[in-house]
Amino acid sequence: MIKEIINEIKNADTILVAGHIMPDGDDLSSVTSMVMGLEKIGKKVVGVIDDEIPEYLSGFEAINKCVRDFDCAKNNPADLIIIVDASSPDRVGRVQDLFEYKRVIVIDHHATNLNYGNINWVVPESASAAQLVLEVLKELNVEYDEELATINLLGIATDTGFFKYSNTNSKVFTDAAYLVDKGANLNKITNQILENKPIEHIKLMKDVLEEMRFEFDNKLAYSTVSLEMLNKYGIEQKDTPPFVGDLRSLRGVEVAIMYNQAKDNEYHISMRSKSWFDVSEVAVHFGGGGHKKAAGFSYKTDNIEELMKKVSNFIGEKL
Incomplete structure (x- = not known):
């Protein structure tokens, strides 16, 4: 399945990456990481969330740079749509209105996913969608820097409750270690999410x-x-x-x-x-x-x- 996704990405000139409404850490991490990674291999990419970004996540500059509203999606036609962390088409808001005219890839880890894309890579065993994005970007030989590694780790950290939920398995620690080796700043994530309550x-x-x-x-x-x-x-x-x-x-x-x-x-x-x-x-x-x-x-x-x-x-x- 991941090879099919890689082929679709390589054959597309412009790509829209979208996440779900009422976005959480994994959602925004996955959209932002995918946008940043695809830009590094020369793709024209737009990231979209058809909803407002919560204040506690707007403190990450990478999210502010990479995630736009739905109007941006309408104004930037794409060859391919990649949906991350959304189990059904209604969860992406108005982005679903574009499905009829585009190729759609769904990358998700919810067991309740409706498999609504042309290609559906759904891995319920994965603790986060951010880990699936990591696998795609590694397969594309994307070179990670500190900013990309940090924003990718954000999704893993938040969807595992900072490594305390029951979905925290050895793969979680392996992926987190890889990102830390690439420069991910876990302290920045914990300070913004856990030590910043109004x-x-x-x-x-x-x-x-x-x-x-x-x-x-x-x-x-x-x-x-x-x-x-x-x-x-x-x-x-x-x-x-x-x-x-x-x-x-x-x-x-x-x-x-x-x-x-x-x-x-x-x-x-x-x-x-x-x-x-x-x-x-x-x-x-x-x-x-x-x-x-x-x-x-x-x-x-x-x-x-x-x-x-x-x-x-x-x-x-x-x-």
């Missing part, structure tokens, strides 16, 4: 804890972030902190859920499990996707209480 986020966390609920002998914990709560502390919706990990860290909790309001009557639901529960089954049931221990979906409703009850009932049948 005070407003800590204040918001107090409200999240007050809204927190438990069910099924405390095996399920969930809470909400409303637009009203965000406005209270002057936090933009795109910068909503990922409190779901904090809920999962509580003793006895197997499944944690955050219901984050995005707009009036629209929510983004983020789910995590600790040991054995497959939250991707829940996500797929409600129209989303993801991994066994990290998944999510978006849902339109004017009754969040009703949605929470539906989700809890579905989970309760399996807990």
